[in-house]
Amino acid sequence: xxxxxxxxxxxxxxxxxxxxxxxxxxxxxxxxxxxxxxxxxxxxxxxxxxxxxxxxxxxxxxxxxxxxxxxxxxxxxxxxxxxxxxxxxxxxxxxxxxxxxxxxxxxxxxxxxxxxxxxxxxxxxxxxxxxxxxxxxxxxxxxxxxxxxxxxxxxxxxxxxxxxxxxxxxxxxxxxxxxxxxxxxxxxxxxxxxxxxxxxxxxxxxxxxxxxxxxxxxxxxxxxxxxxxxxxxxxxxxxxxxxxxxxxxxxxxxxxxxxxxxxxxxxxxxxxxxxxxxxxxxxxxxxxxxxxxxxxxxxxxxxxxxxxxxxxxxxxxxxxxxxxxxxxxxxxxxxxxxxxxxxxxxxxxxxxxxxxxxxxxxxxxxxxxxxxxxxxxxxxxxxxxxxxxxxxxxxxxxxxxxxxxxxxxxxxxxxxxxxxxxxxxxxxxxxxxxxxxxxxxxxxxxxxxx
Amino acid sequence: xxxxxxxxxxxxxxxxxxxxxxxxxxxxxxxxxxxxxxxxxxxxxxxxxxxxxxxxxxxxxxxxxxxxxxxxxxxxxxxxxxxxxxxxxxxxxxxxxxxxxxxxxxxxxxxxxxxxxxxxxxxxxxxxxxxxxxxxxxxxxxxxxxxxxxxxxxxxxxxxxxxxxxxxxxxxxxxxxxxxxxxxxxxxxxxxxxxxxxxxxxxxxxxxxxxxxxxxxxxxxxxxxxxxxxxxxxxxxxxxxxxxxxxxxxxxxxxxxxxxxxxxxxxxxxxxxxxxxxxxxxxxxxxxxxxxxxxxxxxxxxxxxxxxxxxxxxxxxxxxxxxxxxxxxxxxxxxxxxxxxxxxxxxxxxxxxxxxxxxxxxxxxx
Numbered sequence: 001x002x003x004x005x006x007x008x009x010x011x012x013x014x015x016x017x018x019x020x021x022x023x024x025x026x027x028x029x030x031x032x033x034x035x036x037x038x039x040x041x042x043x044x045x046x047x048x049x050x051x052x053x054x055x056x057x058x059x060x061x062x063x064x065x066x067x068x069x070x071x072x073x074x075x076x077x078x079x080x081x082x083x084x085x086x087x088x089x090x091x092x093x094x095x096x097x098x099x100x101x102x103x104x105x106x107x108x109x110x111x112x113x114x115x116x117x118x119x120x121x122x123x124x125x126x127x128x129x130x131x132x133x134x135x136x137x138x139x140x141x142x143x144x145x146x147x148x149x150x151x152x153x154x155x156x157x158x159x160x161x162x163x164x165x166x167x168x169x170x171x172x173x174x175x176x177x178x179x180x181x182x183x184x185x186x187x188x189x190x191x192x193x194x195x196x197x198x199x200x201x202x203x204x205x206x207x208x209x210x211x212x213x214x215x216x217x218x219x220x221x222x223x224x225x226x227x228x229x230x231x232x233x234x235x236x237x238x239x240x241x242x243x244x245x246x247x248x249x250x251x252x253x254x255x256x257x258x259x260x261x262x263x264x265x266x267x268x269x270x271x272x273x274x275x276x277x278x279x280x281x282x283x284x285x286x287x288x289x290x291x292x293x294x295x296x297x298x299x300x301x302x303x304x305x306x307x308x309x310x311x312x313x314x315x316x317x318x319x320x321x322x323x324x325x326x327x328x329x330x331x332x333x334x335x336x337x338x339x340x341x342x343x344x345x346x347x348x349x350x351x352x353x354x355x356x357x358x359x360x361x362x363x364x365x366x367x368x369x370x371x372x373x374x375x376x377x378x379x380x381x382x383x384x385x386x387x388x389x390x391x392x393x394x395x396x397x398x399x400x401x402x403x404x405x406x407x408x409x410x411x412x413x414x415x416x417x418x419x420x421x422x423x424x425x426x427x428x429x430x431x432x433x434x435x436x437x438x439x440x441x442x443x444x445x446x447x448x449x450x
Numbered sequence: 451x452x453x454x455x456x457x458x459x460x461x462x463x464x465x466x467x468x469x470x471x472x473x474x475x476x477x478x479x480x481x482x483x484x485x486x487x488x489x490x491x492x493x494x495x496x497x498x499x500x501x502x503x504x505x506x507x508x509x510x511x512x513x514x515x516x517x518x519x520x521x522x523x524x525x526x527x528x529x530x531x532x533x534x535x536x537x538x539x540x541x542x543x544x545x546x547x548x549x550x551x552x553x554x555x556x557x558x559x560x561x562x563x564x565x566x567x568x569x570x571x572x573x574x575x576x577x578x579x580x581x582x583x584x585x586x587x588x589x590x591x592x593x594x595x596x597x598x599x600x601x602x603x604x605x606x607x608x609x610x611x612x613x614x615x616x617x618x619x620x621x622x623x624x625x626x627x628x629x630x631x632x633x634x635x636x637x638x639x640x641x642x643x644x645x646x647x648x649x650x651x652x653x654x655x656x657x658x659x660x661x662x663x664x665x666x667x668x669x670x671x672x673x674x675x676x677x678x679x680x681x682x683x684x685x686x687x688x689x690x691x692x693x694x695x696x697x698x699x700x701x702x703x704x705x706x707x708x709x710x711x712x713x714x715x716x717x718x719x720x721x722x723x724x725x726x727x728x729x730x731x732x733x734x735x736x737x738x739x740x741x742x743x744x745x746x747x748x749x750x751x752x753x754x755x756x757x758x759x760x761x762x763x764x765x766x767x768x769x770x771x772x773x774x775x776x777x778x779x780x781x782x783x784x785x786x787x788x789x790x791x792x793x794x795x796x797x798x799x800x801x802x803x804x805x806x807x808x809x810x811x812x813x814x815x816x
Contacts, residue, residue: 024478024479025478027478028500049500050500050501050670050684051573051671051684052500052568052570054670056568083669206793206794210794
């Protein structure tokens with residue numbers, strides 16, 4: 001037994017006490033108590049529910065308890081009794097009554113405050129790397145002087161980059177920092193539904209009032225507003241109302257404001273009028289930091305090589321990374337102890353994209369189709385630009401993704417020399433780094449190949 | 451032990467004390483018993499369920515000193531069956547108590563009283579207030595029913611009491627409505643706040659005498675001491691939300707209605723409320739009327755229109771009728787003032803001329 005661990009010590013005390021008093025007595029007096037802490041001066045503090053217990057412990061059980069803990073160790077000097085707060089006591093589980101479903105609770109008392117924010121998303125759990133540093137700084141600046149510095153704040157980036165986490169963290173921080181002010185988080189889809197509902201019910205005015213009362217409005221995934229003209233108009237008016245009264249507005253989207261299709265110009269320009277920042281692809285170091293942080297949150301310490309393996313070998317968004325970490329954590333909890341690299345490989349097999357043995361022809365087909373050229377021309381000796389580039393990409397993909405040898409690639413693509421292949425691969429590799437359009441194209445082709 | 455007590459006194463005392471005994475049988479037998487003490491201090495009945503405790507003095511004649519614990523349920527049943535004037539004697543021999551009244555004699559097996567806990571008094575009761583028992587009794591019975599019956603949030607299932615500037619304020623809320631009631635105190639030196647579990651407050655109210663008592667409290671325990679004896683309760687150890695923040699300051703519509711009209715109209719409308727107990731309330735400043743409406747698909751519908759002094763703008767709000775009718779227990783005022791601060795915002799109900807009460811009720815989604 002670890003005598004510095006209050007839980008274990010209390011377990012020991014309970015087993016001893018149970019032997020020396022009647023079970024009715026034991027159940028009445030000891031069920032709701034525990035060792036609150038062991039002080040530095042070796043005084044054991046026992047947490048009890050009320051004064052009744054404190055008095056009775058002092059009167060009836062003090063000598064018994066003292067004897068038991070002295071038997072464990074002579075270092076324990078004394079026992080003190082603390083009346084603990086009700087929240088720390090276990091309360092009996094009870095079923096929530098559904099009757100009250102329709103009633104609006106008095107705001108401050110309601111457990112789930114009506115701001116829609118998920119308390120899980122905070123800045124404490126947010127990993128900052130070079131890929132999202134700018135967005136993070138913008139968020140902090142907006143929090144410093146809400147409604148003034150960057151209004152609206154528009155955050156965009158591909159799926160799974162942490163947009164929702166960031167904007168919800170802003171909401172949670174705002175709530176903490178400016179108590180009494182109102183925050184509301186919603187997805188644009190919810191906004192659309194709300195609006196159509198209110199039109200149907202003939203309460204459009206209430207709808208307007210509802211959204212205008214917030215000091216910070218956070219709208220996720222605004223790209224889904226495209227083609228919803230009436231809702232856009234409503235958002236436009238809401239935007240103006242909030243903006244004019246210096247209320248902070250935050251949007252997120254998977255693409256920059258200008259690139260959202262089918263959205264009214266006047267709304268588009270407003271979305272872009274404040275600060276638009278993107279969250280780019282996380283670099284390997286950031287991915288490692290994220291894996292480490294997520295694992296640590298679950299109380300699992302992963303070794304560096306495991307972290308590196310997860311972060312670099314496996315592609316995918318942060319959300320997928322999180323899924324991998326969760327599955328690892330679950331594995332670790334079942335088996336006990338941190339997993340080693342072999343186990344990790346084993347358990348993450350389901351996440352790795354299947355490396356099918358794809359035929360060269362298949363790759364050529366897909367790439368040719370992607371660029372809209374005739375696949376025959378790939379095999380020909382032509383040096384037309386529109387053919388050369390796809391051909392180089394094919395070589396690059398075959399080499400990078402399917403590990404086919406340079407000479408094989410050469411012969412399969414119309415009997416070219418292996419040095420030509422090496423040159424092409426190197427060229428694309430260099431360009432991918434600087435040319436984001438090219439890297440996007442390659443990403444898209446890769447999704448076609450899976 | 452051998453004591454002799456007036457029947458009426460005895461049954462009243464047992465009735466009061468029995469409420470404080472533990473009703474669950476699974477626990478210590480001593481907790482579900484009433485301890486009868488005959489000694490130098492006179493006759494005392496004592497009971498506790500470790501949440502609340504009572505120590506009640508009882509006039510009577512002591513023939514021999516002694517202590518005995520008797521199961522509360524048995525004693526209560528006996529006390530309830532005593533009829534006519536006269537005396538009852540309790541005599542303790544061995545582990546049997548013999549209860550003798552004029553018509554009969556019963557022998558009850560006693561419970562070992564070694565396990566009977568002490569009734570703890572606040573450790574350093576520096577906060578002391580003298581208050582008329584009847585005031586506190588009314589305050590507790592009126593307010594405690596507004597607290598939440600759920601134990602998930604201990605602070606909401608408690609009554610918040612605050613003593614400041616010679617006024618005792620009691621607040622209870624179940625997060626759908628909130629009641630605040632004030633009572634003036636005769637001495638205004640003391641101040642402080644505490645949270646008493648609403649269930650305990652009701653038990654205590656029931657046992658409080660009408661004359662002056664001393665209320666004292668510390669962080670964990672409160673006590674009510676009078677000539678009759680001592681009542682204690684554990685306190686809730688939690689932070690009470692700042693309820694003042696949610697009281698709306700602005701007013702959109704206000705109506706003043708006669709309580710009598712309001713009560714009968716509400717009563718009739720309630721018959722037609724749906725399964726959500728919803729009634730709709732309408733402020734019409736143009737016609738100076740205030741109306742109720744309810745519809746139940748199975749029963750039918752009903753509307754009531756009352757003359758009222760309505761100011762502000764026209765407004766429609768829906769409420770759970772149970773929360774509206776709760777206000778009648780809280781004030782005795784002849785007229786009620788209802789102040790609405792807009793759609794989806796709580797309604798304030800006050801008694802006209804009664805500054806002691808503030809009742810806040812949250813509307814239902816329409």
